[in-house]
Amino acid sequence: MGNFYGFGYGMHGMRIFVPMTRTRWTPPPGFARKLINWSRHLDRPLPWREEQEPYRIWLSEMLLQQTRAAQAIPYYHRFVEQYPTVQELAQADIAEVLRLWEGLGYYNRAHFLHQTARIVTSTRGGQFPDTYEGLLALPGIGPYTAAAIASFAFGRPHAVVDGNVIRILARLTGLEGDPARPEVRREFQARADTLMGRSDPAAFNQAMMDFGAVQCVPRQPDCPSCPFAGFCMAWNTDRVNAFPAKKTRRTLRHRYFLFLVLKKGSRTWLVRRDRGDVWRGLFTFPLHETDAPVDDPEALARSGWPFLPPMRPMTISGPWEQVLTHQHIHAWILTASFPRTTAIPPEWMAVEIRDLPNFAFPRILRRFLNDPRTSLIP
DNA sequence: TATTCGTGGAT
DNA sequence: TATCCAAGAAT
Known part of the structure; x- marks a missing residue:
């Protein structure tokens, strides 16, 4: 005492x-x-x-x-x-x-x-x-x-x-x-x-x-x-x-996310976040994560998703930043058109792009979607 | 019991 | 700009 x-x-x-x-x-x-x-x-x-x-x-x-x-x-x-x-x-x-x-x-x-x-x-x-x-x-x-x-x-x-x-x-x-x-x-x-x-x-x-x-x-x-x-x-x-006693300072963990906005006609794909991590239950674009800073997003994307057509150009947006309580998210968002739907992982969910406003997204992705330069949602 | 869960306003 | 921290709870 x-x-x-x-x-x-x-x-x-x-x-x-x-x-x-x-x-x-x-x-x-x-x-x-x-x-x-x-x-x-x-x-x-x-x-x-x-x-x-x-x-x-x-x-x-x-x-x-x-x-x-x-x-x-x-x-x-x-x-x-x-x-x-x-x-x-x-x-x-x-x-x-x-x-x-x-x-x-x-x-x-x-x-x-x-x-x-x-x-x-x-x-x-x-x-x-x-x-x-x-x-x-x-x-x-x-x-x-x-x-x-x-x-x-x-x-x-x-x-x-x-x-x-x-x-x-x-x-x-x-x-x-x-x-x-x-x-x-x-x-x-x-x-x-x-x-x-x-x-x-x-x-x-x-x-x-x-x-x-x-x-x-x-x-x-x-x-x-x-x-x-x-x-x-x-x-x-x-x-x-x-007063009151100061809380112990938190340590920030850096995470590097690659999101893939894969488009086929009027549709794209989403995944649902699972429990045990941030943004439980929210939707994101298919995600590839690394623990090191990303210097070549496209090369990393092509290794993460080998089914991407090699010759087709991608639009690269980022890095988008969001600081959470214990994490700092660095996100790159890659947009690509894809004419075929083979080899799409079964957990990916096809949705109409015009319906994206109806899904719950993390703030970092909502900022991307609302950015006029993105022009994903007409 | 120490950590981990978002986001944004205030200073 | 960096830091704090807000009508906390679960694990």
């Missing part, structure tokens, strides 16, 4: 602290009431705010996992319009769901969304579980999402612990550990639950996340204007930037 400090609860901006060793953190009195009161003056319109329907709350929370609210909003509107009820979502084809999800990333979420819709529809008559534990058992619903739905939809007293709450509590209470560690995570959860107390769970959770998004922001927060500065550990020890 690290050092703990006791604080005087002073007025706004007051810096009273007495270094001391403690074994227990003491919650500031009246925190929940003050926090909710703070949030009343806030103008932060979100389409799922004040929403009562569990389906829509669940949908919004799935869209919001590791995603900024601003990015999720247009997707939320499209999903609600396309699938007004969980039954309609359950009946949809996963390819269609993924097409609607395209561009949002973390495509496993779309698969979990669909799975949970089917479970809720087929085994629960379209009704979501109304308990934290029941929600937690569903695909794609972890501790955060279960707490969010349980509180927002059913008024149950479970405090959400997301990135906002971790940042707020780390600074406010001086919790220094790595939030990724389970015991530290449990402590965050315990302190969040303590702070929630007997206040309105939905109002408290909403206010905490609003507070993190508006006031206790990651970088250069305006602490002098913060209503809790008087008993904020980080502020009163001048260590605001030290």
Whole structure:
């Protein structure tokens, strides 16, 4: 355990602290009431705010996992319009769901969304579980999402612990550990639950996340204007930037992709991405991957796809770049006409080129398709 | 339990 | 420009 400090609860901006060793953190009195009161003056319109329907709350929370609210909003509107009820979502084809999800990333979420819709529809008559534990058992619903739905939809007293709450509590209470560690995570959860107390769970959770998004922001927060500065550990020890503990830096893996846009008349071929890799369930053009930088895309293409006619010219586009969380994709896209269809691998799927807008593609390929110079889609 | 799952906005 | 990281969950 690290050092703990006791604080005087002073007025706004007051810096009273007495270094001391403690074994227990003491919650500031009246925190929940003050926090909710703070949030009343806030103008932060979100389409799922004040929403009562569990389906829509669940949908919004799935869209919001590791995603900024601003990015999720247009997707939320499209999903609600396309699938007004969980039954309609359950009946949809996963390819269609993924097409609607395209561009949002973390495509496993779309698969979990669909799975949970089917479970809720087929085994629960379209009704979501109304308990934290029941929600937690569903695909794609972890501790955060279960707490969010349980509180927002059913008024149950479970405090959400997301990135906002971790940042707020780390600074406010001086919790220094790595939030990724389970015991530290449990402590965050315990302190969040303590702070929630007997206040309105939905109002408290909403206010905490609003507070993190508006006031206790990651970088250069305006602490002098913060209503809790008087008993904020980080502020009163001048260590605001030290909380929360920094995540370990990721290492980028470089991957080199060759995509083949093989055209025969009005058609081309696609493959579907499998599980266990990026872009699960999305479509791409047939792909040849190497682990070394590509200096001669055409030569590599001809060795990767030996059936390509030797004399026929190819159009070479690239490199197209996309940086993912753990990977940097370098892509070359080769376009070739091919009069014969023999030797086409059986897993390749022939599609009409004009139908390409209907398939879910990774962003890097959608950028290629939308580029006017590509002129693949008329 | 450490890694791996996208994408884009902010600084 | 490079870096951070966002209403996390699964494996």
